[in-house]
Amino acid sequence: MNKADVVFENILSRKSVRSYTNQKVSRDDLMKIVKAGMAAPTAINIQPWEFIVIDDPKILADLGGVNRAGQMIAKAPAAIIVAGNMDAYKDRPNARDFWVQDTSAATENILLQIEAMGLGAVWTAAFPVQERMDGIRKVLNLPDNIIPLNVIAVGYPDTENKPKDKWKENKLHWNAY
């Protein structure tokens, strides 16, 4: 397959995976995944992100308790919290609202890298749900300038997961809505 086909196939294959085997994800693999995240585009190239990688089962269990829709985190071998660092905007306060887009772009890079490595993951929301953000802040002892966007649970899939076909031709508009 040529590069364009490999990339397109990987994008179409990505799906949320919520159940994992006990196999650990190596720190080398986790670092590679975060490297993919840090390659994402950001507004004015501010790179307002922090990536907190968790592979300690006790902390994973605590994080899983924060969000009813994120209980798979407790059973995952690892998780990555993608967060915005508001200190990045000290000189550009008007750009602050871009942090969600920047960290979301990093998150999608991470999910695609995970898919390509034969791992599985799910994006579980923190921002803008105050209760979840507060819970994560407490578990990780985050300072006020760090806002968690999400917790990405990651591990080796223990079931077959099929990607959803989301293509709808009527959502595509040429030259006018």
Ligand SMILES: Cc1cc2nc3c(=O)[nH]c(=O)nc-3n(C[C@H](O)[C@H](O)[C@H](O)COP(=O)(O)O)c2cc1C
């Ligand atoms: C912003 C955002 C928040 C999400 N939060 C959760 C969550 O808290 N728990 C969960 O199980 N899935 C969560 N998901 C995953 C979605 O449910 C999932 O992406 C969607 O159903 C489409 O399925 P797919 O990822 O397999 O294509 C979230 C996804 C996004 C983009």
